[in-house]
Amino acid sequence: MRCSWQTGLLAPQPCEMPAAGACGMCGRAVCMAHSVAGPNGTACPRCASANPGYEQNEETELESARSKYYTQYGGERYFTDRDRESVERERWEPYDEFET
């Protein structure tokens, strides 16, 4: 069995290290690095980020950020209409999009 946890955020890839066990909640096979101990036993980073009592680490934080990133601005209004008028987008000087 291999760890099936998807590492990364922008270019996700399965971890594929030898599995050390399975997540007690979703059954996913996870390696040592991707298992989190908590009140319901071993959990994968996703279940650990969704359930209270689990220690948070880099992986669980990335996991809880994922859905937030995708719907980051959905329905939220950061600005008022007056702000929008002051933006004056047309004023922007053109610049080369792909020049670095």
Next chain:
Amino acid sequence: MKPTDLSPAARAAADRQAIRGSWDGPALERLLQELLAYDVVLDARVAFRLKVMIGTIVAAVVGFIAAVVMIAEEDGLLLLAVAALEALLVGATVWRWLQASKMALPERALLMLQQMFLQIRQDLDPAEQIRVNVDLTGPTKAKRGQKQKLPAGAFLAREQYVFTDPWCSVRFQLRDGCRLTLRQVDQVMEVRRTKRSLRGKTKVKVRYKKLCRLTATLLPPAPVRWKARPQVDAEWERLRVANKKGQEVAVLERWFLYKPHEGRPKENPTGADAVGLMYRLCAMREVAAR
């Protein structure tokens, strides 16, 4: 932390107020970390020198009054010498304070880059370097545009300067071969409003506004079929698929507006704002189900 604790790379970046060239992910993470720590030192130095300056000015005034009382009638020349010495001292402290202020680094801008690279470190192709062109000098005079007259309204006059600061451009390759570019251009609007006070004096009040445009560009290694559009805020974001040398790239932009109650704007988009743009862009590709 002392300025001497900086690594040579961080020292060079802090002195030049710029990060340029090609970097390995871990080296860039370390550099940003160091610069953020150094910025705390710089801020403390500016605050200290401001205190010294104010203290010196107060001492100079008190000292001059004392000198007038003690030596006034006997020796005008001595009094002049005292005044000159004090002016020199005050001038020196003002100069030192200005020098320290000029070296300051934009904390929020550095924080955005640092948090962003921390969150995407697993995604980077370790064999490829990150190309960085970051200018940390902020909206200097050289970036200031022409003076614009605005409708005066209730004021005697209203003038505006616009600073254009294309300070950030970073490009890196993901481990699946996609290339991502993140760019930020700031526009700082300085509005000077002239008012007549009740006593008939004219007063100028300066207000600032900062508009940031954050642009993420995704260039896939081979032609792709784009999946459904990600969620885009119609008012503040723009998503387009453009053609670059025969290959399709996806570009997502977002505008951020900051209006501080007083002083110059210090805010900047966060690392999460930047990753959010890139995450949605990357979700447009057809990739294996997670």
